[in-house]
Amino acid sequence: MLDDRWERAATYGFTTTGVPPSSFVAKPRSHDDGPAHGMFLGPIGGPAFSRDLTGRFSRWHLQPGTHLLADVDAAFLAVHWEAGGEHRHVLLRADEVGRHETAVLYPVAHERFSGADLPFVLTLSSFSPVIPGLEEESGLPVVLFDVRVEAAAGTSRLPALDVALFWPNLNGWNPSMLTSDDRGDRAWPGHHHAGNTNTPVDDGLAGASVLQGRETPGPLNPGQQVCLSVTGDADEFTRQVQFKTDQNATGVPESRQVFTLGAVRHGFATTGRLGITPDGSWSAHWHEPVGSAVAGHVRAGRDSAAVRFAVAFDWPAVRFGAGRTWRRHYAAGDERPSAVELATRAHQHGDEWLGAIDEWHRRTLGRVTAAGWSAPVAGCVVNELGLVSALGSAWVDGTFAGHEPPDAVLRGDEHVAVLEGFDEGYFYYNTSDLWHYAFPAFTLHWPRLAETVFADLGDALSGEDATVRPVYRVGEHRRLLRANRLPHDLGSPMEDPFVRLNGYVMRDDPNTWRDSAPAHVLARLLHAKLQGKPVSEPAWHRLRAAAEAAAAQVTDGSGVPRHDEFGDSTWDNLALSGHSTYATALYTGMWSVLAQQAGARGEDPTAYEARRDAAADVLGQLWNGEFFRAASEGKYVEAVMPDSAWGLFYADLCGATTGVDPERMRAHLHAAYEICHLGYDGGRVGPLLIGERGLSAYERDGGEELQVNEVLIGSAWMFAAMLRHYGLADDADRVAASLREVLYGGSGLQFRTPAAIDRAGRFRAPLNMRPLAISWLAV
Template identity: 25%
Template sequence: MTNQLSSVIPPCTWSRPIGLGWDKPYTVRYASNIDDGPWHGMPLGGFGAGCIGRSSRGDFNLWHIDGGEHTFKNIPACQFSVFESDGTSSIAYALSTQAPDDGSLQTWQWYPENTGTYHALYPRSWFVYENVFQAKLTCEQFSPIWENNYQETSYPVAVFLWNAHNPTDQAITLSIMLTWQNMVGWFTNALKSPQVKIRDDGSPVYEYQPRLGESQNNYNELVENNQQIGCVLKRVASDAPIQEGDGSWCIATLKHPQVEVFHHTRWDPDGDGGDVWESFAKNGALPNYTDATPASEDTQLGTAIAVHFTLQPGETLEIPFVLSWDFPVTEFAAGINCYRRYTDFFGRDCNNAWAIATTALQEYQNWRSQIQTWQQPILERQDLPDWLKMALFNELYDLTSGGTLWSAASKLDPIGQFAVLECLDYRWYESLDVRLYGSFALLMLFPELEKSVIRAFARAIPHSDNHQRVIGYYYTIGADTTTAARKIAGATPHDLGAPNEHVWEKTNYTCYQDCNLWKDLGSDFVLQVYRDFLLTGAEDVDFLADCWPAIVQTLNYLKTFDQDGDGIPENSGAPDQTFDDWRLQGVSAYCGGLWLAALQAAIAISDILLTNRREKLRAGVPPVEQTSPIGDAARTVGAENTETNLGEFGDLAVQKSTYETWLKQSRPIYEEKLWNGQYYRLDSESGSDVVMADQLCGQFYARLLSLPDIVSSDRALSALKTVYDACFLKFSNGQFGAANGVRPDGSPENPQATHPLEVWTGINFGLAAFLVQMEMKDEALRLTQAVVQQIYDNGLQFRTPEAITASGTFRASTYLRAMAIWGIYLVWNRA
């Protein structure tokens, strides 16, 4: 605790009056999609540790404690409260404007709306309380997350740093109370083998039933040492191995000569709350009641600590509270468990919430300083508008709350494996087509985690899974039931699996489309490999070596879709790429451009590996490729590949020559079939005149990676200006962002279409990055600002969707692709 003023809240936060609702927030486009409503705030907790969320009305309501699963519910007993007295009168409020709707805690007084401001700039947020208390009160919230930090960033902890200042001419007595409900055992699926079904939109889903309210044998105990005091919330241990849901919570604070700390370890959250509120509202105290008796069936337990102090006129005091949790196991399918990354530092016995809390109370000032040091250079930039700085940091929320997994370290993965869901509605990890855009944030801030994801894809490409599955797309259009093998050897998987199976080991979970037929995934993989190498210093040749066998496999596999032998794989007429409701036929601008860029990237990679091989041989050292973890599995792709000896890279020079031949053949075909004198056609066979917003994603990536242009600069600029005019300016007068595809006059080709008439947040941010790359910064900012305003003005903050529409609906909240906004920042710095 320090007698000092708190740090200044940056001017570029997202802010909103405490408790102020939305007149007309966005709502879901499809009833089957998740729509929690607009009350989302910045999440708290480390990557892969589970997280919680506290909204701008002050309630704790987001519970992503079980990896990959979503629980949204206000738990009123989890709350801060403040008592204030000037010696003649006193007041006390629980600091949420949302009173319980279940009849509980009726003795509590709830904070009035619009009497203060909430600010958020991930990973920090602030509540500034005004016009209620005489004291000036601010609560700053954060978790220890900053770039290139592979330890504290994983911690399951939240710091609440209170700053209390007395601006009056008389003494003020204050008490700040943190109450918490014992929720040990709640966050795990009661259905250990839930049945997978096809939802009405064609997506595979399974039922999740958290064990909310199952508190039998839970208990709370007071813990303290010379410097810290808190309450630990546990469950009576059994002799069985630790399972998902086993663990502990802790609330704690510092001891200090200027304060008195009160406690109450057992009160009833289902009652009227008088057992803690009566004494607290009377004088800011608690009865110091201690009872560690385990709960019986149908009993709920709350605990509380309160810090009581007096401020003289002009005096300021900073008081830290810490919330920590320790649930070391994430369970995928029944019996398939994963330890979380933070257990590398705190152990796996599920009794470390107190150790985590005391660490936080020792280190919180250093942690906050590290966050400020990371953010400040961006916040100080004069060439970036405040709204862009705000969105850059706040869109990182998904790295915490996107169902994030971060496993404990292993010999093969020395910092563990990492994964973020595509979104809450499409609940599978690291969709490769989506992360082509959305992984820029991870690449720039946590490059080793980024490379761990790509290595996981490289390991998966050789494998096969012949299990036949229903393809959901055909289900939605009423076609005859169609099935397909889950994973074909050599095909790049769409994703790294889902929370109910075995993430990283069992891939290609989605069955909306047959992703073995997609024409972008293989190219996406190659481009991300080279990007991650190049933009992390261009020195990690081992990374390229690890991925090279998979690159050869997937390019050979993708080339088999070149049915007419012109050098470019054709789209089939089914939705077989990231726009998976949009039929493309023949050579397409999108997939064809990615193919050209990927061939160039593969040629560049082969050059690097050839140089490395020559240098190793001259030095008498075995070449790095002989240690590739993919190994012999890469040799089983099929007859077309068996002569290349992929396990030992085969003849790199031959592979390079093959890609050069394909590239030479493909490039003129792309121009001949697609260029119409103004922009690139959607595809070569449908006859559509639609202007596709992302038609030149391949060109963007080629330039990003300092590869030769796949189209001439003048044609790229002409196409980009056409996109900006048709898809953005002429689509709803530029209010919402760029639609995916409209005619040159801005009108829809098919008014009933889904994907073409949606504004995809991540695609727009990728398009804006392309505009910056082509020296159209003003246009990039105008486009980006339109999308950012739609998100942050209409109740979509901290749940950014994949898509919004001009009618005020959204689809697929908490979407990975939106972190593409960091691609704008990357290109801006290189422009």
């Protein structure tokens, strides 16, 4: 099975034999982790971390919303063997072996270590059970490392060998609450070690285990524990319970500093065993980092061996910036699983989970390629799903006693959220304008979680917050949240998410956004269509109320509001004026689907049909004989936006009649392909968000060069899906191939997909939600 998994990952996924060159650099105020990074490991809701392309653990999302770049040298895997009477020892890192290959197909990252000096080939497969269709498993805070060792070519049998996982006690991890680009603590000073202690575990697991704990008194601190464990078909297992993970300036060689990593590692390197140096358990001081190690040992003469390591986090509490403390979903029941129980479950069900992953891979890759997409693009669809757990995700279910939010707009206890991004301006949960692009990633794979997000957005539509604060763009005081207006976001992890909503009401006023209501109505009804389940009556009435509030923004009887204020849509850095194709298509689509739904529910659709026809007339006025113009007035009257008609695309998927000629849609999309894709660096990096013939670049709007002169990755994936839907398969393939090459073709952007790139080799806002729109390729 391992060979099949490797072959599948190599055919469809991301592969490399080293760190790719950095083809892109960050724009100002965007963080830049560098080109070496790999797939994130960990569940929806965290904790999560990633192992990079050199074999180092270097990116950490241990609390929702925190992104820390830190090479934690005390976290590593190592192998020891005997050859010719000598002890040999290497870490499983690229610089210590002759050849290091990587093949990734989410949620499994495979690494293969080989070389002239190794009498075996070792394959490391790292994964968490974030598996579509297995909702509860996708939230389990466990990471598995499967090691398989086989005799090298020309070698009939394995030597005696030993494999170990060294892991620091991460309890107390608490980085400063700053956006990623502003963070100064890029090493480990945010980790307060006081009270950390490790103890042996002798019950529940057959191999060797250590429980890493923390002495944490207090009614609101339920304690943190991590279980480090090893099982498999090894012949023996050992462990080192506790050691200091850095060295002491005593003048004594590191290998002789007992109770430290140096001595433990030296013991493993020279004997292949753990526990041969002094060991024990003690309470660490605040500046005393400690760790543990577990190992499996294989006798000589076998042709292969398999060892499984698991790291299981029982970290039940999530404390956001304002101090409110929530329970992680896995810990919300009456019988919260312990770290040891989580580890036991991982060892017992790991093979079952891998089988479920295999089946999902076969099913999804088969469906995407059957739709006409190439194998590399199909693999990109799968790998980009990793953003679900990489975007600082939160999955909480109720607060701790005394932390209940008073008069909360959101009525449920359970909340699921992903960040728009980790940089300033993006550091918000479930930004609605991006969710409307990204929701199929949840709807197709974890539909109840998508339902939970839509329920929160529905509650937010029904609520209001009369708090008044300045909005800097317009220089006025504005209300934080108006009734029947969709908030931009469900809060920031820096503040009080799920309680203090619409945090973006500072830079701009999302209450004025022309696209929010129609985009939400379309997304919510399309989610229901994809699930084959009608929306409930309360949800239907909320959607109708939101549509009526949107209609109140229309003052000319056209069925579509004008853009009268800078930044009054998701494209808040574009100076769209008058009527835009983007908003007009959304309104045309919304009225079309509402008319369809009203008729299906036995209600009178006449008013919706009239508004649909009026909106379609406005869209007709934007038609110039070749494409729908981006705007009716101002700077962009001759421009085209490739995905601007996605409101009609959603309506088509809902099966509604829009009154718009499909031939016009095809002509619009092909013109956008020629102008914005082929016309921008020959299509090398994808289609511009907005462009026009004969113009190489726009002057910036709104003080920053954002959105103009950029390829918006999520928007481009939506465009590719629309091209194929409307019969432009060749155009779709070329756009998708360009995007796949940018992300996974050796550019250094793998597993940190940005919001935007440009032909000058710059990127903006890495790890961004909108690119989850690639899931439309799987619909």
